[in-house]
Amino acid sequence: MGVITEYYRATSCDDAHAKAKSLGSAAAYVGGGVELVLRRNPEVATLIDLSRCGLGRIVKTAEALSLGAQVTLAAISRNGDVKAYAGGSLAYLAGHIAHNNLRNMITIGGAIGRNQPWNDIVPHLIALGAYVEIQDDQERVMPLSDFIRQREPGTLILGVRLPLVNADLHGFLWRFTRTQQDISLLHCSALIGVQESVVSAATIVYAGRPGGTVLYPKVAAELIGRPVKAETFLHAGDVAAQAVEVGDDLRASGSYRRELVRAAMVRLGEEMAGVAQ
Amino acid sequence: MRVSITINAVQCLLEIEPGDILLDVLRREGYVEVKGDCHTGDCGACTVLLDGKPVASCLMLAAKADGHAVTTVRGIGDQRHPHALQKAFVHNGAIQCGYCIPGAITSAKALLDENPEPTREDIRLAMDGNYCRCTGYEQQIEAVLEAARELREGGFR
Numbered sequence: 105m106g107v108i109t110e111y112y113r114a115t116s117c118d119d120a121h122a123k124a125k126s127l128g129s130a131a132a133y134v135g136g137g138v139e140l141v142l143r144r145n146p147e148v149a150t151l152i153d154l155s156r157c158g159l160g161r162i163v164k165t166a167e168a169l170s171l172g173a174q175v176t177l178a179a180i181s182r183n184g185d186v187k188a189y190a191g192g193s194l195a196y197l198a199g200h201i202a203h204n205n206l207r208n209m210i211t212i213g214g215a216i217g218r219n220q221p222w223n224d225i226v227p228h229l230i231a232l233g234a235y236v237e238i239q240d241d242q243e244r245v246m247p248l249s250d251f252i253r254q255r256e257p258g259t260l261i262l263g264v265r266l267p268l269v270n271a272d273l274h275g276f277l278w279r280f281t282r283t284q285q286d287i288s289l290l291h292c293s294a295l296i297g298v299q300e301s302v303v304s305a306a307t308i309v310y311a312g313r314p315g316g317t318v319l320y321p322k323v324a325a326e327l328i329g330r331p332v333k334a335e336t337f338l339h340a341g342d343v344a345a346q347a348v349e350v351g352d353d354l355r356a357s358g359s360y361r362r363e364l365v366r367a368a369m370v371r372l373g374e375e376m377a378g379v380a381q
Numbered sequence: 382m383r384v385s386i387t388i389n390a391v392q393c394l395l396e397i398e399p400g401d402i403l404l405d406v407l408r409r410e411g412y413v414e415v416k417g418d419c420h421t422g423d424c425g426a427c428t429v430l431l432d433g434k435p436v437a438s439c440l441m442l443a444a445k446a447d448g449h450a451v452t453t454v455r456g457i458g459d460q461r462h463p464h465a466l467q468k469a470f471v472h473n474g475a476i477q478c479g480y481c482i483p484g485a486i487t488s489a490k491a492l493l494d495e496n497p498e499p500t501r502e503d504i505r506l507a508m509d510g511n512y513c514r515c516t517g518y519e520q521q522i523e524a525v526l527e528a529a530r531e532l533r534e535g536g537f538r
């Protein structure tokens with residue numbers, strides 16, 4: 105934020121989007137406002153408040169669990185339907201990011217809107233197969249993984265949809281951090297299905313490499329159709345260590361991250377062994 | 382712009398700039414019990430309750446508080462009428478330099494309002510954003526457990 109000259113309270117999503125469109129890069133939507141305050145963008149002069157746009161609800165329909173863009177991490181972590189979804193991994197994550205005060209502020213729309221390379225929420229939602237509801241010139245629904253690649257400035261995020269077909273699969277999350285509040289040195293999220301002790305479905309995502317979220321279908325393919333055994337996940341770990349692009353930064357070296365990539369698959373194997381039993 | 386914020390149960394009409402931060406507005410209005418320290422949402426010294434939920438006022442736009450209720454540690458209890466938590470913090474030696482205590486007590490109040498019988502783990506998680514560089518946290522956990530007990534038994538207000 106630079107010098108803010110206007111705080112605009114949008115009365116509807118149409119109103120919010122029209123305002124953003126008319127101002128271009130001089131306007132920003134407000135989720136929890138955490139990131140907007142922390143990293144002020146000198147271009148932004150108008151803030152568009154979304155709290156009156158009806159985006160603060162969690163609703164379960166026949167097809168999906170819908171989380172409005174204004175829903176906070178704290179609300180996600182406490183919601184019974186989210187706790188029951190894919191073993192409760194998203195509820196756990198939302199209840200352990202940053203700290204309690206910030207979890208009452210950070211919104212799902214703001215987390216996706218900012219999507220830092222070390223962000224934990226976006227990779228986990230992508231692993232769970234989330235779709236994003238957006239409004240640009242029309243309302244649309246698209247896979248979140250596509251949205252983060254193709255996003256146009258000014259697009260309003262209305263919320264995310266977690267498909268109920270994935271609700272009984274197992275969500276896995278491994279954030280490697282130095283302290284609980286630290287940002288991830290490496291993030292691995294997965295969604296795994298098991299039938300009769302064989303992996304029937306797999307989605308594997310790595311982030312914080314230090315680059316952003318990437319899906320690894322090649323690693324997932326090493327798991328599908330194989331027994332839920334330590335060797336299966338050790339082998340997938342070797343494939344992942346080859347496939348996942350890692351780099352150096354001040355917080356960890358690329359070679360250390362490569363070991364973490366492998367270790368994440370071992371952890372996943374240990375967790376799935378418990379689930380299969 | 383003009384906002385209406387109920388601060389410690391008193392409705393306040395305030396003139397603010399659209400980009401003002403809640404922490405700065407509160408201190409400017411005399412609520413100096415709300416402490417600023419890191420200004421990056423890390424330390425918890427600036428914790429206030431927004432409609433009963435703890436938030437980091439250093440990262441909160443004041444305009445977002447329009448129409449809402451803000452409670453500072455002074456709204457929880459003061460020297461003449463201390464809250465059970467404030468008494469328990471003193472009683473358990475949970476205060477040394479005191480800088481983080483307004484935030485710590487505010488977070489603890491939100492916890493006890495929601496969960497009158499918290500475990501140690503519940504307390505750790507609820508206060509995981511309140512850094513204290515003096516006490517080592519153990520006495521603070523003891524203090525919250527004691528206050529919870531007292532409140533359940535009706536000993537303190």
Ligand SMILES: Cc1cc2nc3c(=O)[nH]c(=O)nc-3n(C[C@H](O)[C@H](O)[C@H](O)COP(=O)(O)OP(=O)(O)OC[C@H]3O[C@@H](n4cnc5c(N)ncnc54)[C@H](O)[C@@H]3O)c2cc1C
Binds near residue numbers: 135136216
């Ligand atoms: C101390 C600290 C620790 C943290 N730890 C973690 C962590 O461990 N893991 C992690 O993942 N994150 C962490 N975060 C980061 C946090 O998730 C981000 O700051 C997040 O973006 C804040 O969400 P918000 O709702 O406050 O966003 P805002 O600041 O409101 O918005 C962020 C961006 O998204 C845009 N935006 C907001 N809502 C919408 C919408 N509906 N449609 C389109 N664009 C929108 C805004 O214009 C802005 O550009 C941490 C932050 C702090 C301060």
